[in-house]
Amino acid sequence: LLTLIIADAALETVPESLRDHTAVRRSAASRGKRSDEVLLDRSYHHAAMLRLKDHSRRGRPDLVHFALLEAAATPLYSEDRLRICVHMFGGKAIFMGEQVRLPRSYLRFVGLMEQLLQEGKVVSGGRRLLESVDMDFGGLVDRIGASSVVGLSRSGRPSGFEAVAEDLASEEDAALVVGGFPRGHFTAETASCLDQVFSVNRRPLEAHVVIARALYEYETQVLGK
């Protein structure tokens, strides 16, 4: 079983310091919510976010949405050969169940994440679709019990998608770690938990593109072409 971890993901509820900002309260109110219940989103909270530490890496649920849809659309996931997790900026892990159909609509995805982060789980028909747990990245890696943790980053050792996939497929329970942020590198905390880091392309690639390519190559290794 391969585990994909979307790490340092630009997904979080509005942090406390911004909850009284007028634009933040107004955008929450327009959706009938309080500002501590909504996701931080650069497209609505850009001005307010300028005060935040690391603001250029935060508040991009759309990027996490695409990355998750990409991973969940693979045969690998639909055949239960892939487990999908997110580790959020600020230290929460999200575990996705098997055969979960995420909403393709961004607004519905945001609503689902807000529900998850408030209630700690999303259950449907007695089945746990999503679970969120306060947990640092090391704790997530421990819980997964991965035999090898491989990160993809332009700061890593030059390699290619195919070689990385062969490497992952040679392990019983490997974890593949892809950054869920728009620019920059893994945080020091995340980087310290990676056994190996590879750079798979000379050019910067969006997270969903990296995920599509890495999972495709891994899939050809384990499910055939």
Added chain:
Amino acid sequence: LLTLIIADAALETVPESLRDHTAVRRSAASRGKRSDEVLLDRSYHHAAMLRLKDHSRRGRPDLVHFALLEAAATPLYSEDRLRICVHMFGGKAIFMGEQVRLPRSYLRFVGLMEQLLQEGKVVSGGRRLLESVDMDFGGLVDRIGASSVVGLSRSGRPSGFEAVAEDLASEEDAALVVGGFPRGHFTAETASCLDQVFSVNRRPLEAHVVIARALYEYETQVLGK
């Protein structure tokens, strides 16, 4: 130069027969538009659409949005080695310029497409970003001047992404045709213009997954790993 054509795409303005439907008028009005100006969208117009011919293949701009974002996120496109076109259900072609950054927000994408279909083009800074032309699929293929037109469909001859990519890369100006609809096969009109049709996976794959994989394999052929 490779051309990607997203064919029989589930993207169109609300057809005349549905423009007076209450739900359609209401959803258009909520965006300050008339019902002949907005895109047909299953998530708002589901009930009204049940009257429509081929309704299960229509009204999915979200699917076309993902497919376009996937293609435009490749190094292939950013290095001007890929031309991207859409052929819409009902017979209009969309030509995308070079280095166009499409909106990641679905609502902004819908607004952009509505503007394009009304005005016939979208220009920014003197540069034509998008153009829409009334044209059947054969006309689009002629205008592209493709030396070989290759479709991907589960009804095609069994092959693989890598083999298809090698085939495309061996041509000077090949066109790759991927269906832009949620289920079913190419329309007869589209199918009649394809030189070859390959099935690249035993499982049904979403358009954006097919595009990610096919363009990745093509890219490794022409730009290296």
